[in-house]
Amino acid sequence: MIKSLKFKNLLLIACTAFVLSACSSKEEEEYNKPALYWYNKMMKQIASGDLDKADDTYTSLESEHRNSPFIPSAILILVNGHIDEEEYALANFYLDEYIKRFGLSKDIDYARYLKIKANFLGFKYQFRDQQLIDETITQIQEFKSKYKNSPYMPLVDTINSRLFMAKASFDNEIAELYIRRDKEAAAAFYEQKVKESWINPAEIEPVKVPFYRSIFE
Secondary structure, three states: OHHHHHHHHHHHHHHHHHHHHHHHHOOOOOOOOOHHHHHHHHHHHHHOOOHHHHHHHHHHHHHHOOOOOHHHHHHHHHHHHHHHOOOHHHHHHHHHHHHHHOOOOOOHHHHHHHHHHHHHHOOOOOOOOHHHHHHHHHHHHHHHHHOOOOOOHHHHHHHHHHHHHHHHHHHHHHHHHHHHOOOHHHHHHHHHHHHHHOOOHHHOOOOOOOHHHHOOO
């Protein structure tokens, strides 16, 4: 009986030690830190490539210091990080927040440019992302109207040209489809749309779509 009691005591001690060691190994929950602390921690996490943790740290920064001057730059840094990782939906999420909160910022043209860039880079399927193309072209027109002296204008112009080429390519595919079906009026309508998007359609090279995607395009 004594041996049994000793064994139970040893088992209890071992279990307690295991629980304590497991708890101590967990990262302590952090809160009520200065804005600079959260900002620096976020920067270190981004530098190490851990964007998920950086997102969480930004949440702490934004929650505890909503009016901190670190917030605008933190958002734009996260945006660039997510664009680099091709996480365009998350980049747009942060950009929408930035544009909503800091619409009068001196960097608003940069944020608008990044939104155009994120949309453009997120354009992957030529014949399925037509709404995204149209929306981005509209954003470009607004950008060119509001920020005529922006240093990002040449980059926006380049994106604009490539989107119009994509739009012309799409309309050209539709025109050729109607030609094959002997629908001359419809074909002429889309051929005119091609010319409106791009003066010389012959300059546009057809997009090479992998065979496993072409059947769905």
